[in-house]
């Protein structure tokens with residue numbers, strides 16, 4: 001079997017996708033890569049390559065050296081940090097994807113591309129957002145995500161490459177922190193609840209967005225890449241969601257476990273504007289019908305698990 005390469009493996013998704021892929025396909029089958037060299041953790045546990053995705057030679061070297069057949073391309077800037085550095089965001093998000101697709105074309109690799117709810121914009125229907133709809137995002141992050149979806153479709157139709165993608169919602173996880181996203185509050189709130197019983201949220205109490213627990217997200221990614229190609233009409237990229245939640249609802253659910261938890265709101269206008277431009281609740285029927293997507297964690301199940309696992313980590317480290 002040809003191996004798997006994961007770019008941006010040190011990030012929030014990669015930190016959990018790499019172990020999940022290793023569990024599924026065997027440790028030696030998965031090569032993690034990142035622009036940062038790992039100092040420990042799951043990235044350091046198996047094969048690793050230093051790969052800066054803006055350098056095509058580094059991607060090519062990793063693909064040749066390890067006999068790569070599938071690339072999970074996670075290396076990208078998230079929405080809030082992209083808005084601070086739009087030129088870098090374009091270079092990394094678009095330049096990186098283009099180079100990955102070029103190497104994949106030359107070496108006949110399948111490619112997974114993580115799109116986002118950020119690929120939608122203020123003119124998109126905000127509820128029950130259809131699979132195929134208006135995509136006019138107003139952020140540089142969203143623009144790279146829509147362009148990425150189109151570029152992946154182009155490589156599929158033009159060169160026959162097996163490209164597949166998901167429009168991921170905000171992801172909640174306890175292994176690695178997210179880095180500069182608009183939905184980061186949904187992770188921070190758990191850390192602060194456990195440590196301080198208090199959280200100051202940078203989005204308004206009623207900001208409703210799609211969310212998903214990381215075990216569901218890694219399973220969705222692997223199931224999509226395993227799916228029968230003949231059944232995939234949409235490919236780049238499928239709407240997927242597990243819940244549609246506001247900060248106030250997160251706080252109420254946490255309070256069921258930690259009754260003294262308190263939340264206040266100190267709204268960051270930049271991230272609030274990004275969130276306000278995204279849909280509140282997307283429709284993921286195409287994913288359910290074409291490859292059997294079904295989430296396992298709702299808000300209650302996710303909160304229970306997050307508090308238990310994060311609690312072990314925080315209190316275990318004391």
Ligand code: AKB
Nearest residue numbers: 078079116181182183
């Ligand atoms: C972000 O907030 O930028 C990401 C996303 C929803 O794409 N988590």
